[in-house]
Amino acid sequence: MNEPALLEAKGVQVDFKVRGRRLHAVAGATLSVAHGESVGLVGESGCGKSTFGRALVRLVELTAGEVRFNGTDVTGLKMSGLRALRRCMPIIFQDPISSLNPRRNIGETIAEPLRYAGNRDVNAQVRTATALLERVGLDPAFASRKPHQLSGGQCQRVSIARALAAQPQLLICDEVVSALDVSVQAQIINLLQDLRLERGLALLFISHDLAVVRRIADRVAVMYLGVLCEVADVDSFFAAPAHPYSQALLSAAPDMNSIGKHSRITLKGETPSPFDPPSGCRFRTRCPRAEELCATEAPLLRDIVPGRSVACHFPIRVAP
Amino acid sequence: MSALLQVRGLGVWLRNGDAASHVIDDVSFDIAAGEMLGLVGESGAGKTVLARTLLGLCRPGSVEGVIGSIRFEGHELTTLSEREWRALRGVSIAMVFQDPMTALNPVLTVGEQIEHALTRRRGLSRAEARRRAVELLERVGMPDPTRRARQYPVQLSGGLRQRVVIALALSCEPKLLIADEPTTALDVTVQAQVLDLLDHLRRERGMAVMLISHNLAVVASHADRVAVMYGGRVAEIGPSEALFVTPRMRYTAALLRALPRLHDDRHVRLESIAGRPPDLHNLPAGCRFAARCPHTDARCAIQPPLSGDLETLHRFACWHPAPVGEPTLVVSR
Numbered sequence: 001m002n003e004p005a006l007l008e009a010k011g012v013q014v015d016f017k018v019r020g021r022r023l024h025a026v027a028g029a030t031l032s033v034a035h036g037e038s039v040g041l042v043g044e045s046g047c048g049k050s051t052f053g054r055a056l057v058r059l060v061e062l063t064a065g066e067v068r069f070n071g072t073d074v075t076g077l078k079m080s081g082l083r084a085l086r087r088c089m090p091i092i093f094q095d096p097i098s099s100l101n102p103r104r105n106i107g108e109t110i111a112e113p114l115r116y117a118g119n120r121d122v123n124a125q126v127r128t129a130t131a132l133l134e135r136v137g138l139d140p141a142f143a144s145r146k147p148h149q150l151s152g153g154q155c156q157r158v159s160i161a162r163a164l165a166a167q168p169q170l171l172i173c174d175e176v177v178s179a180l181d182v183s184v185q186a187q188i189i190n191l192l193q194d195l196r197l198e199r200g201l202a203l204l205f206i207s208h209d210l211a212v213v214r215r216i217a218d219r220v221a222v223m224y225l226g227v228l229c230e231v232a233d234v235d236s237f238f239a240a241p242a243h244p245y246s247q248a249l250l251s252a253a254p255d256m257n258s259i260g261k262h263s264r265i266t267l268k269g270e271t272p273s274p275f276d277p278p279s280g281c282r283f284r285t286r287c288p289r290a291e292e293l294c295a296t297e298a299p300l301l302r303d304i305v306p307g308r309s310v311a312c313h314f315p316i317r318v319a320p
Numbered sequence: 321m322s323a324l325l326q327v328r329g330l331g332v333w334l335r336n337g338d339a340a341s342h343v344i345d346d347v348s349f350d351i352a353a354g355e356m357l358g359l360v361g362e363s364g365a366g367k368t369v370l371a372r373t374l375l376g377l378c379r380p381g382s383v384e385g386v387i388g389s390i391r392f393e394g395h396e397l398t399t400l401s402e403r404e405w406r407a408l409r410g411v412s413i414a415m416v417f418q419d420p421m422t423a424l425n426p427v428l429t430v431g432e433q434i435e436h437a438l439t440r441r442r443g444l445s446r447a448e449a450r451r452r453a454v455e456l457l458e459r460v461g462m463p464d465p466t467r468r469a470r471q472y473p474v475q476l477s478g479g480l481r482q483r484v485v486i487a488l489a490l491s492c493e494p495k496l497l498i499a500d501e502p503t504t505a506l507d508v509t510v511q512a513q514v515l516d517l518l519d520h521l522r523r524e525r526g527m528a529v530m531l532i533s534h535n536l537a538v539v540a541s542h543a544d545r546v547a548v549m550y551g552g553r554v555a556e557i558g559p560s561e562a563l564f565v566t567p568r569m570r571y572t573a574a575l576l577r578a579l580p581r582l583h584d585d586r587h588v589r590l591e592s593i594a595g596r597p598p599d600l601h602n603l604p605a606g607c608r609f610a611a612r613c614p615h616t617d618a619r620c621a622i623q624p625p626l627s628g629d630l631e632t633l634h635r636f637a638c639w640h641p642a643p644v645g646e647p648t649l650v651v652s653r
Contacts, residue, residue, distance in 0.1 A: 044509065181596075182534070182575055183596070183612075186578035186579070186580075186592035189590055189592075190589060190590055190592055208507070210582060211537075214582065215580045248509060249508060252511070252512040254511070254515075254535065255583070256536065257581065257582070257583050267512075
């Protein structure tokens with residue numbers, strides 16, 4: 001791959017100050033998304049995956065690191081440049097109802113990115129909104145409704161339609177199907193798949209649900225306490241994860257194939273406080289493979305086989 | 321063997337403005353001692369109203385109407401007064417809810433909350449209750465229970481708080497534990513710990529558990545039997561393996577095909593179910609899944625399907641059930 005990536009995040013660090021204490025929500029994460037590629041970012045609550053997604057479009061400011069989108073340095077953008085960036089790389093959030101303006105009708109909401117882009121042609125806005133509503137599987141008559149008249153699944157379709165209005169290249173999806181029922185969740189997953197194929201859209205799909213990520217992603221990145229543990233192609237990742245945390249996460253995920261069976265590896269304890277992360281490798285306090293080295297030296301993300309990088313001193317051996 | 325809990329023809333109406341909504345309709349099932357029954361369904365299917373009815377929290381007076389029978393150890397519960405319910409609720413039938421923070425008192429230490437339950441409900445002395453509280457915390461896998469007993473709920477993480485709620489529920493040695501989405505607010509690695517704990521406790525103590533969840537996979541890995549609810553009715557009920565491998569009711573079958581799995585062919589499109597669950601305040605006359613079902617005829621729209629003989633192990637309410645030879649799920653062993 002000589003083509004430069006669509007999105008390149010290098011050493012992204014985001015610190016928050018909470019009551020005078022400094023917290024590294026994201027502690028140096030490097031990840032890229034190629035044109036048309038779908039990358040799944042998984043991890044448990046509080047691991048920093050949403051903060052990372054927000055930092056990419058500077059909804060939270062980076063403390064250190066670099067983000068390049070189409071070669072442009074995002075960290076140096078002024079407000080007008082940022083607005084344009086967020087149209088090319090919109091975020092869709094988990095709660096579909098609260099992410100829509102309750103006082104604005106659906107048609108206006110969907111056409112909003114066009115208005116911000118300087119399109120003053122009202123007829124064109126209506127046409128676009130109608131076409132997008134149809135594309136996401138909603139009746140164009142919904143254009144005159146308000147968000148409270150729609151179900152959660154319908155609101156999520158509206159959020160997707162709005163994100164598509166400005167012809168984006170990359171969608172950042174932050175837990176977009178987590179609040180939806182199974183039957184509706186499948187509709188949204190299929191819609192996102194279709195849109196990807198049709199428009200060559202790239203996705204950064206942030207989710208805690210491994211089975212959903214497996215469906216949508218080409219590559220998977222696993223985050224734990226603000227650092228990436230493993231980045232791998234989706235098929236090889238699910239066949240055999242190399243980082244002990246990835247393995248435990250996969251093993252703990254409930255699955256239909258385990259009727260009457262239990263997870264094989266149950267991690268002890270819970271994620272340590274991000275205010276006071278363990279020295280060395282952040283996972284070592286719960287890791288069954290931890291040794292002395294893990295306490296003194298933080299492992300760096302390195303390629304172990306083509307298409308797979310792992311941040312672990314003692315990764316699980318995997319076939320190339 | 322007679323069942324520990326026997327529910328027959330249960331119907332619940334909730335007030336909805338001037339009208340009444342029939343949110344639980346003709347629900348019948350049993351739970352045997354030591355059994356784990358999973359109850360699954362999408363939001364609005366009536367799972368939580370059913371749980372609250374079994375706990376006496378939805379009773380005539382607090383809701384528009386309740387019909388049918390709930391028998392627990394042979395005693396009829398639907399006719400109990402609130403005073404009689406108080407002697408039962410939390411003692412013989414205990415509960416664990418989704419959000420462990422709101423289930424705990426924020427201004428008492430977790431130890432004090434368990435001690436209160438033990439002194440008030442079981443008549444233990446203060447000193448005995450204190451010793452027993454630490455024991456209970458230890459049994460639910462609380463690390464460093466003596467120190468943790470002196471802490472307040474805010475000082476504990478979500479997983480540890482849920483362990484406290486479970487310890488509290490176990491304090492009176494209940495015969496039936498109703499766990500309503502007990503792990504939904506927790507991370508997967510912690511969820512696995514809590515589910516294993518519930519499973520261990522019911523095997524160790526012969527306690528029956530009703531595990532309510534919207535997550536089919538959570539239920540599949542732990543429950544002996546599963547009931548699927550849709551639009552206030554039990555759509556299908558049967559042993560976990562039978563129900564998940566050869567679902568008969570069309571809704572269950574469609575739901576299982578819509579579910580992404582960790583070992584399916586990820587390049588095959590998920591089969592989504594068109595439309596959305598029925599509005600409980602405006603339910604259709606016939607089968608409640610009819611509007612979304614591709615296998616309907618005129619009868620489905622007007623006549624609710626029968627759910628079969630209660631003696632049958634695997635019951636389903638469908639006029640056009642999926643044939644048995646059409647497995648939805650290929651289980652790899």
